[in-house]
Amino acid sequence: MGSVKDYFSNLGTGIASLVKGMQVTGKEFFTPKITEKYPENRDNMHIAQRFRACLELKYDAEGNHKCIACGTCERNCPNGTISLVTKMVDTWDGKKKKKLDKYIYDLGSCTFCQLCVTSCPTNALDFSNDFEQAVFTREKLVKQLNYLPEKEEPAPTPEQIAKMQAEKEAKIAAAKAAAAAKKAAAAAAAGEAPAKPADESTPAEK
Numbered sequence: 001m002g003s004v005k006d007y008f009s010n011l012g013t014g015i016a017s018l019v020k021g022m023q024v025t026g027k028e029f030f031t032p033k034i035t036e037k038y039p040e041n042r043d044n045m046h047i048a049q050r051f052r053a054c055l056e057l058k059y060d061a062e063g064n065h066k067c068i069a070c071g072t073c074e075r076n077c078p079n080g081t082i083s084l085v086t087k088m089v090d091t092w093d094g095k096k097k098k099k100l101d102k103y104i105y106d107l108g109s110c111t112f113c114q115l116c117v118t119s120c121p122t123n124a125l126d127f128s129n130d131f132e133q134a135v136f137t138r139e140k141l142v143k144q145l146n147y148l149p150e151k152e153e154p155a156p157t158p159e160q161i162a163k164m165q166a167e168k169e170a171k172i173a174a175a176k177a178a179a180a181a182k183k184a185a186a187a188a189a190a191g192e193a194p195a196k197p198a199d200e201s202t203p204a205e206k
């Protein structure tokens, strides 16, 4: 008698479980599908802007970037992922300036912590959300981020030339004034020195 009771009890539990499962199946049957047809939808698929795929140097419309080769990102990277090659150039006012030559980034060792981006003083870096970064060798993961030719130092404007000329003339005038003051002081000192008495002259002078 007991086995018949167990039989119907188990049958009821099974039917309840089946109905529950069919409820889930029925709900998913009518839910809009979100399956991505990748790579066919590569051109119009949505990738979140915040997704960090690859570090990049930001260029403006004129092909300029804002990197001043300060090395902060290189020093802050915990993995040694960034390597800067810099050079010294002469500026229009005759000074020396450090400039970026090559910005080398190894995607293979980057952990996407974004310390480089947040510590950059000129906001020169950002992460692209271009997630298709697969290559066949690790060497190809090493990228040069400044992909456009580095621009020469700009020629001085007429205002800068005038300012430089004025500063030069001011320096010359100051040097001349200092020399004249020194000469006058020396002359004054010579005039104030006591005259040598005649009887103190040496025998040879006599």
Ligand code: SF4
Residues within 6 Å of the ligand: 066, 067, 068, 069, 070, 071, 072, 073, 074, 084, 119, 120, 121, 122, 123, 124, 125
């Ligand atoms: S990217 Fe930014 S932090 Fe890195 S060297 Fe250039 S200016 Fe400095």
Ligand code: SF4
Residues within 6 Å of the ligand: 055, 076, 077, 078, 079, 080, 081, 082, 109, 110, 111, 112, 113, 114, 115, 116, 117
């Ligand atoms: S995201 Fe982090 S690990 Fe990657 S280059 Fe920047 S500082 Fe280095």
